[in-house]
Amino acid sequence: MSTAWIKQPILPVSEAAKNQARKRLSKMAKPLGSLGVLEDALIRLAGMQNSPTPSVDIARIVVFAADHGVVEAASYQGASPYSQVSTLQRVKTVLSGRGAVSIMARHLGFEMEVVNAGMAEKIAELPGLINCSAGRGTRNFQVGPAMTEEQLVMALLAGQEAVERASQGGVQIFVGGEIAIGKSISAAAITSALLGISPDTISGPGSGGSPEGMAQKAKIIETALALHLPTIKQPLQALRALGGFEAAALCGAFIACGQRGIPAIVDGFVAATAALVAVSIHPPLREWLLFGHRSAEPGQLSLLRAISGQPILHLDMHLGEGTGATAALSLLRMACVIHKEMILIDELES
Amino acid sequence: MSTAWIKQPILPVSEAAKNQARKRLSKMAKPLGSLGVLEDALIRLAGMQNSPTPSVDIARIVVFAADHGVVEAASYQGASPYSQVSTLQRVKTVLSGRGAVSIMARHLGFEMEVVNAGMAEKIAELPGLINCSAGRGTRNFQVGPAMTEEQLVMALLAGQEAVERASQGGVQIFVGGEIAIGKSISAAAITSALLGISPDTISGPGSGGSPEGMAQKAKIIETALALHLPTIKQPLQALRALGGFEAAALCGAFIACGQRGIPAIVDGFVAATAALVAVSIHPPLREWLLFGHRSAEPGQLSLLRAISGQPILHLDMHLGEGTGATAALSLLRMACVIHKEMILIDELES
Numbered sequence: 001m002s003t004a005w006i007k008q009p010i011l012p013v014s015e016a017a018k019n020q021a022r023k024r025l026s027k028m029a030k031p032l033g034s035l036g037v038l039e040d041a042l043i044r045l046a047g048m049q050n051s052p053t054p055s056v057d058i059a060r061i062v063v064f065a066a067d068h069g070v071v072e073a074a075s076y077q078g079a080s081p082y083s084q085v086s087t088l089q090r091v092k093t094v095l096s097g098r099g100a101v102s103i104m105a106r107h108l109g110f111e112m113e114v115v116n117a118g119m120a121e122k123i124a125e126l127p128g129l130i131n132c133s134a135g136r137g138t139r140n141f142q143v144g145p146a147m148t149e150e151q152l153v154m155a156l157l158a159g160q161e162a163v164e165r166a167s168q169g170g171v172q173i174f175v176g177g178e179i180a181i182g183k184s185i186s187a188a189a190i191t192s193a194l195l196g197i198s199p200d201t202i203s204g205p206g207s208g209g210s211p212e213g214m215a216q217k218a219k220i221i222e223t224a225l226a227l228h229l230p231t232i233k234q235p236l237q238a239l240r241a242l243g244g245f246e247a248a249a250l251c252g253a254f255i256a257c258g259q260r261g262i263p264a265i266v267d268g269f270v271a272a273t274a275a276l277v278a279v280s281i282h283p284p285l286r287e288w289l290l291f292g293h294r295s296a297e298p299g300q301l302s303l304l305r306a307i308s309g310q311p312i313l314h315l316d317m318h319l320g321e322g323t324g325a326t327a328a329l330s331l332l333r334m335a336c337v338i339h340k341e342m343i344l345i346d347e348l349e350s
Numbered sequence: 351m352s353t354a355w356i357k358q359p360i361l362p363v364s365e366a367a368k369n370q371a372r373k374r375l376s377k378m379a380k381p382l383g384s385l386g387v388l389e390d391a392l393i394r395l396a397g398m399q400n401s402p403t404p405s406v407d408i409a410r411i412v413v414f415a416a417d418h419g420v421v422e423a424a425s426y427q428g429a430s431p432y433s434q435v436s437t438l439q440r441v442k443t444v445l446s447g448r449g450a451v452s453i454m455a456r457h458l459g460f461e462m463e464v465v466n467a468g469m470a471e472k473i474a475e476l477p478g479l480i481n482c483s484a485g486r487g488t489r490n491f492q493v494g495p496a497m498t499e500e501q502l503v504m505a506l507l508a509g510q511e512a513v514e515r516a517s518q519g520g521v522q523i524f525v526g527g528e529i530a531i532g533k534s535i536s537a538a539a540i541t542s543a544l545l546g547i548s549p550d551t552i553s554g555p556g557s558g559g560s561p562e563g564m565a566q567k568a569k570i571i572e573t574a575l576a577l578h579l580p581t582i583k584q585p586l587q588a589l590r591a592l593g594g595f596e597a598a599a600l601c602g603a604f605i606a607c608g609q610r611g612i613p614a615i616v617d618g619f620v621a622a623t624a625a626l627v628a629v630s631i632h633p634p635l636r637e638w639l640l641f642g643h644r645s646a647e648p649g650q651l652s653l654l655r656a657i658s659g660q661p662i663l664h665l666d667m668h669l670g671e672g673t674g675a676t677a678a679l680s681l682l683r684m685a686c687v688i689h690k691e692m693i694l695i696d697e698l699e700s
Binding site: 037038090098104296313330342 | 380381385386388442448453454457645677681684687691692698
């Protein structure tokens with residue numbers, strides 16, 4: 001399988017368009033800086049879209065679904081109220097139009113697709129599901145690397161292909177989300193490995209675990225780090241050893257966004273993990289990433305600091321599926337409309 | 351002029367509907383609490399609307415425009431880059447459809463109206479403007495009370511009448527905004543008087559003042575407080591002595607919302623001042639208020655603490671006009687749709 005695409009260069013953003021957008025903001029008949037954190041996002045978006053008046057009316061949310069081997073381990077029992085079965089169940093719900101992200105996409109008029117990046121359950125034809133599976137769930141990372149080299153490449157490619165489809169569809173911004181029971185413990189393990197933060201302090205509530213569950217998760221991460229840290233020399237190796245197919249797909253998607261010139265808005269903890277790995281491979285990719293939402297996960301804050309990401313929203317949501325980024329995107333779209341339509345100072349009647 | 355309406359009781363909210371909404375949240379196929387701060391707003395809204403599945407599709411934004419005598423005082427020169435002329439200019443811009451709040455209302459499909467609660471400029475017929483003027487701007491509060499008793503009553507009534515119109519229009523939620531050069535120094539003076547906070551620490555940037563301007567504003571507030579504090583025994587007296595017609599109109603509007611059973615979403619600093627005064631008159635009114643946005647104004651944080659308000663957004667916006675609350679409302683509307691349409695646990699295929 002070809003990996004040549006991964007090394008392809010990231011496109012530059014337009015500093016000229018950023019300056020034009022900044023200038024327009026200063027000429028709008030409003031107090032300076034009064035769109036708050038949305039102004040910085042607008043300016044950066046202008047640079048990505050090479051337009052003084054950017055627009056995100058046409059947006060695509062891609063939800064990557066996958067499973068984690070660690071969830072089936074005996075040591076994981078009780079750490080979370082969910083099992084692998086829930087991944088497929090949530091995928092079916094989203095495809096049926098009654099999942100959180102499907103309702104949001106419909107309400108906001110955004111496109112949405114669901115990609116099987118590697119679910120454990122055997123899936124017969126499921127209308128609407130795009131199959132790019134890298135395997136029937138990852139391996140339990142307490143006993144070996146979560147993915148083979150080939151699986152890592154396949155999962156990265158699942159993300160790249162989603163961006164290719166989005167690019168052909170002419171989308172103006174890409175939102176990556178995920179459905180994957182076990183994604184939080186995996187993201188915490190990767191964050192721990194990359195940033196050197198103790199599993200104790202990084203292990204969060206995930207999708208609703210108890211304090212005991214969190215302590216149990218920290219122990220699992222410690223076991224995994226003891227096994228893998230000696231062999232992790234680069235961020236991509238941490239992704240392979242500890243990651244989920246959903247995180248790898250997001251990582252591939254973010255890289256492809258920078259290569260194709262499509263702005264991406266990063267959702268929560270898992271997406272931030274993927275973004276950090278992607279930026280470590282291609283530092284200029286940072287310019288193509290916006291940050292949507294800060295959740296209650298303690299690890300996400302550390303990642304955002306590491307990558308200098310300023311999220312637009314702090315709603316303490318933890319629905320997953322790209323919902324936090326989608327909520328932020330709805331406000332960013334409104335800011336784009338204000339930026340384009342608001343009266344300028346020199347148009348005012350004196 | 352009748353003031354009897356002010357004492358009319360506030361309607362109770364439905365604890366039963368709140369419980370039903372809470373129960374529905376717990377039965378939705380999502381992690382507990384995963385809509386974050388939006389869940390509390392949803393539950394409270396259910397109580398106000400007496401419905402287990404509340405809705406804010408039909409919303410009205412009312413922008414109260416007024417002027418402040420203090421802005422014309424010699425001591426104010428240089429404290430702010432704006433003068434009274436700007437109030438009318440911004441009103442014209444909003445009515446023309448190219449102001450921030452008009453663009454947001456159109457983009458989001460919300461109703462909007464602009465009320466002249468007491469602008470200084472003489473206004474010939476201005477299409478779309480609703481005239482409920484309490485006077486040609488307030489008096490400079492450094493030399494005497496900003497309003498007469500009669501003017502206070504008129505301004506409160508301007509708010510009550512706006513809610514009456516909204517009620518006849520069948521709106522599901524009310525957003526109050528304001529356009530009033532000088533509104534921030536006035537709100538800071540009221541906050542200082544009500545909460546006993548030093549003018550130094552409460553005087554904020556307003557619509558874009560310099561550090562020198564902020565120090566100058568603090569001095570003006572000190573002068574005003576020295577004059578008025580001895581006579582202020584109740585919050586409503588602080589509003590009359592230091593307030594703007596826009597703040598009084600918002601105060602009247604919030605009271606009328608509670609009396610009519612219409613939920614209100616409080617915008618920024620000025621609206622929070624009005625909310626505190628309104629709740630001091632009618633403590634049960636607190637149940638009818640949601641909080642939209644925390645701005646960069648230091649005084650707003652103190653007010654929010656005093657009234658136990660948890661704002662949905664922290665975007666550091668300071669556009670005024672109700673834009674912060676409107677942005678929050680767009681997310682709340684989405685949360686209502688998710689709450690209504692999301693699959694429940696007992697509907698899942700096993």
